[in-house]
Amino acid sequence: MPIHRDTLLQALDALLQPERFKDYGPNGLQVEGKAQIARIVSGVTASRALIDAAIAQQADAIFVHHGLFWRGQDGRVTGWMKQRLQRLLTHDISLYAYHLPLDAHPELGNNARLGALLGWQADARFGEQDLGCVASADYGNAQLLAQHVQQVLGRGTTLVAPEDAKPIRRVAWCSGGAQGYFEAAMAAGADAFITGEISEPQAHLARESGVAFIAAGHHATERYGAPAVAAHVAAQLGLEHRFIDIDNPA
Template identity: 50%
Template sequence: MSISRNELNAFLANLLTPEKIKDYCPNGLQVEGAEQIERIVTGVTASQALIDASIEAGADALLVHHGYFWKGENPVVTGMKKRRLQALLQNDINLFAYHLPLDVHPTLGNNAQLAQRFDIKNARGLELGNPFSVAMQGEFEQKKSIDDIISKINSSLGVSALVEKSGPEKIKTVAWCSGGGQGYIEQAAEQNIDLFITGEVSEQTIHTARECGIHFIAAGHHATERYGAKALGEYIAQHLPVDVTFIDIPNPA
């Protein structure tokens, strides 16, 4: 069983609607490979290690959250970029990438998957007036201690999160953004949210947390964006006649 490259491209475009979201890279098909697709590998980043694993798995397509051709990057095809593209082209592997559209999808997206894993209820946008808010907010069903939340996050993601405990003793409201969303902490604080969770941390983030009285947790960019690609692959396997395998390339950052 297989589908055409164009069929997969149309299926993903209809599901993730990238045209509705302004992004930093092209979403959809980034590198053209085989016309017919039987096997898809999903993962977080189209690194050389993931490409090599896809080749070994006999994939016709690689579907990732972090692809190529970012705004502002050097456009020349040399070194690492040349080796990655060469491996994809020589092995006739299609590369599909969805960045922000995969972050914000209401059920399969990275943020939606984190809400499920952390037991966050009533998820909605943090950016007021933006229907495609990258950052989200919600509540816990019952108030929790910061230590209980830290334990839940560490065990769920398999990480040892960086934590700044500067909020209230009991936590009800929470905001979050997968990946490098630390800049949203000020919006969370302005809305009197108890806790902000993201992947990365900047030097100024800790000062903001302390001075605004909000708890902050950075659980890793890769770890917080692992589950969108996995969920998307599982959805594809349920709806299309293709084999899909999620491959996680460990990354502590």
């Protein structure tokens, strides 16, 4: 049976607790569609391709990690923003987006699901708002760890490692664009840090600190939380759900 869009919002808010986070954009219902929802599509980013796929699936709502609105962006509804909003409004589709709350959920979030996929159970947290995870591991060196990450995620990685091939006994990870957490990962006792992207300073820090840095792709590390949360809430509320993965090389 269909439910009201506010019922879905309440279930998502209760699960993800967005009020706990200082975020870069609004969490929750970003675009209001029809009142009754029976079918939900989940994805990583509210791109035009995902919206078009949701329209083809006759979805009533879309649930994503990366929504449409961010702090400091140009507020004009032109170009790509107009095209995305026009599709949502024309087809009366609600858009729900949760950023840091979706990263942080201890069981269904991006970091929890990424860790589970890679075979790690976090035993400590680190970084801003405790988004980063740390776990025990056993790899002969950083190259072997990078190969494991690449094999599991199905895409190439960028590895910057110190000259010595020391064993990896503690791994830290934080999905997406968390390269700024590298020093916090070092302070947490990590021998290697996995995230989505690398910036120029981290290459030098990895070589000089003895802690390896693995960039495994922003999209590749953040495509697990949205379907996990959407499937959980859909089962709870009796909704149809489908995850649509729009590939992204970033």
